[in-house]
Amino acid sequence: QSALTQPPSASGSPGQSVTISCTGTSSDVGGYNYVSWYQQHPGKAPKLMIYEVTKRPSGVPDRFSGSKSGNTASLTVSGLQAEDEADYYCSSYAGSNGGVFGGGTKLTVL
Amino acid sequence: QVQLVQSGAEVKKPGASVKFSCKTSGFTLTSYYMHWVRQAPGQGLEWMGIINPSGGSTTYARKLQGRVTMTRDTSTSTVYMELSSLRSEDTAVYYCARGNYYAKFDSWGQGTLVTVSS
Numbered sequence: 001q002s003a004l005t006q007p008p009s010a011s012g013s014p015g016q017s018v019t020i021s022c023t024g025t026s027s028d029v030g031g032y033n034y035v036s037w038y039q040q041h042p043g044k045a046p047k048l049m050i051y052e053v054t055k056r057p058s059g060v061p062d063r064f065s066g067s068k069s070g071n072t073a074s075l076t077v078s079g080l081q082a083e084d085e086a087d088y089y090c091s092s093y094a095g096s097n098g099g100v101f102g103g104g105t106k107l108t109v110l
Numbered sequence: 111q112v113q114l115v116q117s118g119a120e121v122k123k124p125g126a127s128v129k130f131s132c133k134t135s136g137f138t139l140t141s142y143y144m145h146w147v148r149q150a151p152g153q154g155l156e157w158m159g160i161i162n163p164s165g166g167s168t169t170y171a172r173k174l175q176g177r178v179t180m181t182r183d184t185s186t187s188t189v190y191m192e193l194s195s196l197r198s199e200d201t202a203v204y205y206c207a208r209g210n211y212y213a214k215f216d217s218w219g220q221g222t223l224v225t226v227s228s
Contacts, residue, residue, distance in 0.1 A: 003154065034212040038155070045205060045218035046147075046155065057216065089155050091213055098169050099145065099157035099213030 004029065004090055004102035011108040017078045020105045022090030023071055028100050030071035034093035037066060037075045040104075041086045049088075050075060077107070085109040112136040114206055114219035121225045127194040132206030132219050139187045140164040145209050146180065146191045148202040149221075157213065158204075161189060196226045 005023040012018035022029065022037075029035055035053045038046035048057050050066035053073060063078045073092070077084055090102040117131040132144070146158040159170040161180040168180045174193075182189045189206060204222045207215035 032212070034214065036214050038215070040155075045221055046215070047218075048214070048216050051214045051216070052212075091155070091157070091215070093212040096169075098160055098171060101147075101155040101157060104154040 002100075004092060004100055006088075006090060006102035006105045008103070009106045009108065011110055012077075012080045013110045014080050014082065016080050017076060018080060018107065019074050019076045020088055020090075020107070022073045022075070022092075022102045024073075024092055024100070025071055027097070028092040028094040029068065029073050029090075031095065032093045033068070035066065035068060035073040036091045037064075038089045038091065039084075039086045040089065046089065080109050082109050112208065112217045114208060114217060116204075116206060116219040116222045119223040119225075121227065122196050124197055124226055124228055126196050126226075127192060128196060128224055129190055129192040130204055130206070130222050130224075132189045132191075134187045134189070134208070137208070139182070139184060139189070142208050143211050144180075144182070144189045145207045145213070145215055146178075147205045147207055147215070149205070150199070150202040153202075156202075158191070160209075160211070160213075162211075163189065193224075196224075198226050200224065201226045 037050040040046040053068045094100045113135045163182045179192045206219040208217040209215040
């Protein structure tokens with residue numbers, strides 16, 4: 001099972017919006033509405049930010065939103081704040097192969 | 111509150127085995143699926159497998175099949191993961207994560223660093 005494809009880096013200034021893409025195949029991202037996004041600060045465990053493509057867990061700011069079109073899912077962070085600087089990973093259910101992650105995107109707040 | 115507390119760091123020689131534990135509290139273990147995810151130094155996340163604590167059924171990532179075994183002890187609300195025939199590429203932080211069948215991980219342990227070195 002190949003990893004999902006994410007850009008290695010993304011950046012934006014405080015207050016701006018940034019979108020991170022996550023491209024898979026019809027066997028994972030395109031085949032199911034089970035895409036999640038995770039935020040990971042250095043030395044910390046990942047934190048769930050978005051699940052089932054668009055849903056936010058309790059406590060996650062509504063500045064974080066998710067979407068999907070075909071085999072590509074996206075995470076948009078609006079109104080960027082300094083604390084949003086972190087690594088972001090997408091994941092998808094992949095049927096009989098279980099789960100698969102993207103390679104990660106380092107988000108820099110300029 | 112939901113807690114997943116993992117065992118401590120380990121140093122292993124190539125060819126050895128390692129067994130991780132993940133003690134859970136704050137929720138009913140048998141109502142969730144438990145996953146294991148690892149992260150090599152400076153690298154991304156890698157899904158390793160899933161266990162259904164209710165019946166003990168498992169699914170492992172293809173590249174790890176034959177080397178990984180996930181088990182659980184519902185009496186102590188603990189899940190375990192054993193990785194055998196260790197190689198240097200297995201050096202990583204290993205996380206347990208609570209989730210569902212569809213690879214959603216909503217709570218994570220603190221991680222366990224395993225270093226494989228001769």
